[in-house]
Amino acid sequence: MTAVSVVGAEPEAGTPVLDARLVVDLGTFRLDIALRIRAGEVVALLGPNGAGKTTALRTLAGLTPLSTGHITLGGQDLDRPDNRRWTPTERRPIGVVFQDYLLFPHLSALDNVAFGLRRHGLDRRQARQRAGEWLDRMDLAAQSRRKPRQLSGGQAQRVALARALAVNPALLLLDEPLAALDARTRLDTRAGLQHHLTEHPGATLLVTHDPLDALVLADRLVIVEDGHVVQEGDATTITARPRTDYVARLVGLNLYRGHADGHTVRIGADFSLTTAEQHAGEVFVAFPPSAVALHPHRPDGSPRNTWPATITGIQRHGDNLRIQLTGPIDVAADITPAAAAHLHLTPGQPLWPAVKAAETRAYPAATT
Structure with missing residues (x-):
């Protein structure tokens, strides 16, 4: 050729x-x-x-x-x-x-x-x-x-x-x-x-x-x-601003699509996330795995974005561990090996992920 x-x-x-x-x-x-x-x-x-x-x-x-x-x-x-x-x-x-x-x-x-x-x-x-x-x-x-x-x-x-x-x-x-x-x-x-x-x-x-x-x-x-x-x-x-799950994984972000009303984005029937930006209508919400904190119990005085989840997988990811969790939403969290050892993490273990609203990024789902 x-x-x-x-x-x-x-x-x-x-x-x-x-x-x-x-x-x-x-x-x-x-x-x-x-x-x-x-x-x-x-x-x-x-x-x-x-x-x-x-x-x-x-x-x-x-x-x-x-x-x-x-x-x-x-x-x-x-x-x-x-x-x-x-x-x-x-x-x-x-x-x-x-x-x-x-x-x-x-x-x-x-x-x-x-x-x-x-x-x-x-x-x-x-x-x-x-x-x-x-x-x-x-x-x-x-x-x-x-x-x-x-x-x-x-x-x-x-x-x-x-x-x-x-x-x-x-x-x-x-x-x-x-x-x-x-x-x-x-x-x-x-x-x-x-x-x-x-x-x-x-x-x-x-x-x-x-x-x-x-x-x-x-x-x-x-x-x-x-x-x-x-x-x-x-x-x-x-x-x-990834627009599909594949692109989000490609660039290393958690990505969800939902309906926004101000700072609240409803994802599915029974779950919502609080975001830093205000929007109305269909939006994507993205945040990096490093923004996800993990707690053994529901934290007191926690950020508004916290929910019960279960570990489905643990993999090495660079110098950290990537924890895959399922619950109202599936999410990936990156934590240090020391933090993982402190939490005694194993597959099937229940945890409470938490994400600060300031760590999220929301943007319209409709292309412009």
Whole structure:
């Protein structure tokens, strides 16, 4: 999957390079999302397993056909079923880095990068020269003669990225590019990938399930669930105001939907939370697990937000423990190991969670 041309004018910053409406019917599943990506912009496509992320990437790459909709790249239609427009995979100005990299095992790192360049008209000497320049940019000059099996995971990822970028693609697709790496290699490779994406003049779509990869690498996030976009925007907007349970878990918040009347938000028939902000109508209420205090008994003079609950799970979460509780609402609480030992926490144990109104964040459920 490489670019149609390795030489040409670069798109101007801010120009919408990709304008797509992806509608794909696969049995009982339907993907129906719109994507627009500007020149120089990195967009992360996130969602749970089965949400449609891989289908979207395969459709853009020309590996899965559109049912309807369109894919327009650089002002040119690649796919438009209504007009019987279809561009074969190998003729799309698109570069792809797959999760397992798909390097040719019998070729050296240099010849892997040169492969796409040869396919688009450069002779062997020119292709290898340009491939060498890209390996040098990736700090891989010393590994140019090595076969993929002789490379580390991070090195193989950079070879795959060099191969995709060497042909100057209008659109770069990254399919979980860091998923196969161990934690230390992932950290170093993520930093290098961020640098190279910043320099890429075209559009980039990053498909990932890892919120840290998305927050570090992307300018904008698009969240898909069940084949539809449920939320999109920059990281600050999405982390401040999640709109689904998946997004709330992604950014580490407890999230509830209810009906507000002033400072009181009714959640379900028999439970309400007191919030710092006043609202009227349908709202979301969010607060972090760190805002939840746990008490063995109902505390005297407690905050107004307190209720009986039962522990359903205890997991390590960074330096703390994350306690999962059920009751009138399900809630996650983060506490220190020392506090957990003091409370003698075990699954099935009754407790009283408490959250101060000032620790909550309420905002309208209707999109604006």
